[in-house]
Amino acid sequence: MPQNQSIVLASRPQGAATAENFRLESAATPALQDGQVLVRHHYLSLDPYMRGRMNEGKSYAAPQPLGEVMIGGTVGEVLETRSPRFAVGDKVVGMGGWQLYSVVDAEQPGALRKVDTTHVPLSHYLGAVGMPGVTAWYGLVRIIDPQAGQTVVVSAASGAVGSAVGVLAKSRGCRVVGIAGGAEKCTYVVKDLGFDECVDYRAHADALSLSKALKLACPQGIDGYFENVGGMVLDAVMLRMNAFGRIAVCGMIAGYDGQPLPMSYPQMILVQRLKVQGFIVSEHMQDWPAALKELGQLVGSGRFRPRESVAHGLEGAPQAFLGLLKGRNFGKQLVKLV
Template structure:
């Protein structure tokens, strides 16, 4: 396993630390090392465990709940005694979040499609308010979540995909950060290599023991890569988006 570019072949120095990692496919399928048992899974782990740092009984919420990062979140949160609530696009993704990923509730933002409707749905799904929010999306969904955050709640800022097409992402409810004495912290998972062994051990065990069965969407060939990437910004992927090169 290694970090390459958008290319079919690359030459790397096999002796350089971290350039290539041998992975064990006895219990974990190879492709999952690019998803739940790889960088995206560790991102979910870091944001939840190190930034949100939940206590048993806390309610934690995540956007893009069924994607590569979101897929591991509920299992990690449930293992820490939390109520896990997802936000995802469409009834099929929400059903999968509940039935396969272990979320306690999932809100379809295409059905609850403005701040008021989302905030109302969050009130029902999170009767005790929200203690931790894992942000993958940004924009109006974040505005709605902010309205339900508890005092001394934490936000792990992992991504703001709603703005990756260049759209501005103004925040309407910034004052609530002060009123609720909130902590909001962004992170880049590759800057926290110290947590990777612990995170991968937990994630690998979840997948290896069959407790977590993440979905994947596979595009064929490098020529399909740009469209596959573009699809991420429109929610066309279901689970981790992969491109099979050969």
């Protein structure tokens, strides 16, 4: 069996996470038991939710245990198998964690899924045709429920979730406006992803200034907002929401280091009779097949070309992850492991 390398959680962050919170370890992979397969990971997915798991406190999921391999989505290839359900060479997606190899109990429902790489590159099963894509689909379709001609705004618009929200909303006939950090990201959102406009929040000192820019970009107001960041961006959007608007609260990355995230205009929920709903994508497994089908068609046909930020080598994962939390990624953040 091959020698494995993994990254474990060494300590819990006090405020912002640092590279010292992680530790690289090395060990032999265990011999396979009946029903198990050995997977060699080609890509590891880095996702903002991992920051929450590093904390001890109460959340929707259990904390990442200290000294154990960091949780994470992976795509790879079956190297050895003692399961009739998988053959050597199968391309698979699973939750292999921050490591080079994983031994997976293939009989456990949902532990490992075979994927077809004929039209969709393997790495996209961690992004647009994976968990982030389904997240976009669920928040947009099930919560915002956009109608053709309505205006949908999404924050972190160049990222894994945000880019998919925009493409899905455009294909439903909406006016789509992104909010992203920096001119380069905004240009990509409009030119490559096909959004109608994109507002650079970093060019604005406060919510009122950002809100003025949103008024120009959304002359008919905002009917649906897909929230990924919180803070000043949410304040600015709240001031532009139309009556009976819907806000899908997907993420609040501006507060993931534990700082307070005050909301300046909650009265708009009442004044505009808004629906504000949080969700966790893993609690809606019944919607995954329909979402993955639509996203697979968009990517497979070339109508959606998701961008990726790829770090190379497992040892680069902590820095890439810390960069993701600061907006240094540009598109889906991955680590290439082969």
